[in-house]
Amino acid sequence: MRRWATPWLFLAPALLVTALIVLLPVLNALWLSLHDVVLFRPRLRPFTGLANYVLALTDPVFWESLRHSLVWVVSAVSLQFTLGFTGALLLNRAFAWRSIARALIVVPWALPSVIIGLIWTWMLDFNLGVLNVLGVRLGLLSASIPWLAQLDTAMAGVLLAIAWQGFPFFAITLLAGLQAIPDEHYEAAEIDGAGIFQQFWHITVPGLAEVIVTSLLLRMIWVANSLDLILVMTGGGPGTATQTLPLHAFLTAWSGGNYGQGAALAVILTLLLLGVVVLMLWRRRET
Amino acid sequence: MKRRNLLAGAAALSAAPLAAPRAQKPVTIRWWYHFDDPKATPDELVAAFEKANPDIKIQAENIPWGGGGDYDTRLYTSLIAGNGPDTGMVKFNNLARLMEMEALRPLDKWVDGWAGKSDISADLWRLHTAPDGKRYYMPLQYVVLYLYVRLDLLAKAGLKAPTNFDDFLSTAKAMTGGEQWGFGMRGGSGGHDSWMPFVFGTGAKPVKGGFVSPQALAQNRYFIDLYRTHKVCPPSAPTDSFLQIVNNLKASRTAMAVHHISTANDMHATFGDAITAIPVPRGPGGTGWATFGDGSNAVFAASKNPEAAWKWVSWLSEGPNNVLYNKAAGQMTVTNSGAANWTLHQRRFVDATVQSLPIASILPNVSATADFTRTVWPQNTQKALLGEIGPDDMMRTFEKLFFG
Numbered sequence: 001m002r003r004w005a006t007p008w009l010f011l012a013p014a015l016l017v018t019a020l021i022v023l024l025p026v027l028n029a030l031w032l033s034l035h036d037v038v039l040f041r042p043r044l045r046p047f048t049g050l051a052n053y054v055l056a057l058t059d060p061v062f063w064e065s066l067r068h069s070l071v072w073v074v075s076a077v078s079l080q081f082t083l084g085f086t087g088a089l090l091l092n093r094a095f096a097w098r099s100i101a102r103a104l105i106v107v108p109w110a111l112p113s114v115i116i117g118l119i120w121t122w123m124l125d126f127n128l129g130v131l132n133v134l135g136v137r138l139g140l141l142s143a144s145i146p147w148l149a150q151l152d153t154a155m156a157g158v159l160l161a162i163a164w165q166g167f168p169f170f171a172i173t174l175l176a177g178l179q180a181i182p183d184e185h186y187e188a189a190e191i192d193g194a195g196i197f198q199q200f201w202h203i204t205v206p207g208l209a210e211v212i213v214t215s216l217l218l219r220m221i222w223v224a225n226s227l228d229l230i231l232v233m234t235g236g237g238p239g240t241a242t243q244t245l246p247l248h249a250f251l252t253a254w255s256g257g258n259y260g261q262g263a264a265l266a267v268i269l270t271l272l273l274l275g276v277v278v279l280m281l282w283r284r285r286e287t
Numbered sequence: 288m289k290r291r292n293l294l295a296g297a298a299a300l301s302a303a304p305l306a307a308p309r310a311q312k313p314v315t316i317r318w319w320y321h322f323d324d325p326k327a328t329p330d331e332l333v334a335a336f337e338k339a340n341p342d343i344k345i346q347a348e349n350i351p352w353g354g355g356g357d358y359d360t361r362l363y364t365s366l367i368a369g370n371g372p373d374t375g376m377v378k379f380n381n382l383a384r385l386m387e388m389e390a391l392r393p394l395d396k397w398v399d400g401w402a403g404k405s406d407i408s409a410d411l412w413r414l415h416t417a418p419d420g421k422r423y424y425m426p427l428q429y430v431v432l433y434l435y436v437r438l439d440l441l442a443k444a445g446l447k448a449p450t451n452f453d454d455f456l457s458t459a460k461a462m463t464g465g466e467q468w469g470f471g472m473r474g475g476s477g478g479h480d481s482w483m484p485f486v487f488g489t490g491a492k493p494v495k496g497g498f499v500s501p502q503a504l505a506q507n508r509y510f511i512d513l514y515r516t517h518k519v520c521p522p523s524a525p526t527d528s529f530l531q532i533v534n535n536l537k538a539s540r541t542a543m544a545v546h547h548i549s550t551a552n553d554m555h556a557t558f559g560d561a562i563t564a565i566p567v568p569r570g571p572g573g574t575g576w577a578t579f580g581d582g583s584n585a586v587f588a589a590s591k592n593p594e595a596a597w598k599w600v601s602w603l604s605e606g607p608n609n610v611l612y613n614k615a616a617g618q619m620t621v622t623n624s625g626a627a628n629w630t631l632h633q634r635r636f637v638d639a640t641v642q643s644l645p646i647a648s649i650l651p652n653v654s655a656t657a658d659f660t661r662t663v664w665p666q667n668t669q670k671a672l673l674g675e676i677g678p679d680d681m682m683r684t685f686e687k688l689f690f691g
Binding site for chain 2: 017039040041042070100125126127128144145148149150151234235237238239240251254255257
């Protein structure tokens with residue numbers, strides 16, 4: 001009995017802290033989502049069952065936000081992965097000042113999202129933005145473009161910012177993975193007559209498979225949950241053109257004061273993400 | 288005898304701590320505030336008040352504004368959590384919600400016995416009366432939105448400042464060309480204030496059926512067409528906010544914009560007499576709507592020292608103190624005595640503000656107003672400006688939000 005209890009006793013402090021900072025808020029969110037909790041009606045919190053969920057799922061803004069979330073996650077993670085992988089391959093090669101380049105590439109990742117949002121908002125600004133000024137002076141644009149004020153360019157503008165912010169994560173993670181692949185594999189392949197692309201496809205990609213899956217999974221969850229950049233750059237606008245699901249939940253709870261509805265949206269988002277993660281892990285195990 | 292003396296001495300000694308004048312600990316009043324100018328502080332005011340009222344200490348807490356939404360949500364959560372301030376700055380758009388929370392203390396008893404009451408105009412007291420007839424808000428500062436006009440640009444085109452909507456459109460068209468636009472429209476956060484003079488300017492009112500009345504629908508189409516059809520606004524107008532409309536006007540990229548006296552000194556410093564302010568355009572027969580921008584103080588119901596809190600907020604609204612306060616806030620004094628000798632802004636900007644007071648109005652004091660100003664107005668207006676929805680759809684959404 002004592003032997004059985006000992007590991008649990010050692011684990012107890014960690015379990016207690018995890019329960020306090022993870023489990024309790026999750027349970028609280030579930031409780032909120034089943035009640036009509038409006039910030040400015042603190043005395044009225046009636047149980048409403050699944051009403052908040054029904055309201056969320058029948059609201060066209062929910063489906064629009066979900067569609068934006070899909071575009072946001074797929075585009076942002078693809079861009080970040082492509083840029084990061086390219087960066088990792090370049091940084092894995094020997095060149096002068098490589099150590100400085102490796103240090104500098106981390107800068108976007110280390111900057112707070114709010115700062116990045118403000119930097120890119122001003123860079124894309126219609127009146128003073130450096131991208132418009134350069135574009136017009138170099139003859140690439142006939143006139144300034146209000147990037148963040150147009151339906152067809154606003155999401156692209158925000159995606160540009162998150163791609164810049166997130167690609168160092170892939171670059172650093174994949175660089176670490178690249179350095180773990182033994183040089184002998186490339187030497188043997190070269191002797192066997194394999195070209196650069198064959199080496200990349202048959203040695204680099206399989207060698208990085210574990211790192212790629214894990215980093216993609218992590219980044220996908222982070223990007224799907226992130227709302228800070230969009231909040232700073234567009235607030236979800238113009239209209240609702242850049243409103244993603246977490247931003248919809250945030251605005252419903254924080255700006256609208258409807259914590260019950262906001263919690264239901266957050267629970268739905270969590271379930272959707274859990275579904276994707278379980279599917280990815282299951283597929284990985286299968287293969 | 289000796290024994291009696293001893294007893295008397297002992298009694299005197301034991302009573303000494305009670306008889307000695309005790310230094311009373313000052314009452315601390317927490318006051319939440321926000322100034323547009325981040326460099327402005329209320330330190331001078333607090334020091335002057337504490338000198339005059341040594342029994343009260345003011346703990347002034349600068350709360351991030353975040354377009355108003357952040358301030359409001361912080362206020363609600365702190366009040367619900369029981370950690371709210373004793374008093375703080377509030378706006379009309381959250382009056383209904385604060386009333387619903389029973390978070391406000393009625394000020395009528397104090398106001399009626401307050402010596403400074405007659406120094407505040409009847410117009411302001413009328414606007415500061417809640418739907419239940421009580422007064423919860425103490426007037427502190429105000430602005431009325433007016434129209435900035437670049438007189439020098441208009442003069443070059445042989446035009447005069449527009450006073451009605453037809454003239455406004457023709458002037459805006461004449462001022463548009465190249466990298467200059469006639470009107471700096473504010474489609475982003477806070478833009479509802481400069482939209483209302485257009486929509487309610489010909490007689491429509493924000494009452495049941497008002498948003499979808501023929502006048503309101505026609506005027507809203509006029510407003511949306513300024514951007515979509517006539518293209519007299521910068522292409523970034525759907526998301527332009529305070530900084531963009533002010534900077535565009537200062538950079539001569541726009542010739543007209545709707546704002547208020549808090550930017551008057553900046554405009555005068557940039558253009559001198561080449562810029563002026565006039566009341567917003569009016570409809571036929573002089574009908575019009577000038578958005579009243581309020582700034583008030585409230586004493587919260589949970590305050591343990593409401594009398595001391597009232598002393599502070601009433602002191603801030605007294606003639607010379609209110610002038611000193613508005614020197615930091617950059618807005619207009621609420622007192623008649625302060626306004627008579629007002630030197631903080633150029634006279635023409637004060638005149639435009641005062642001339643707009645008779646048509647100064649506010650949105651309904653209902654719970655939906657906060658939602659309207661924070662999310663519903665910008666989202667739907669931006670959609671209409673970008674052609675995602677029609678102008679009439681936008682007005683139907685507003686009608687539904689306010690009146691079901």
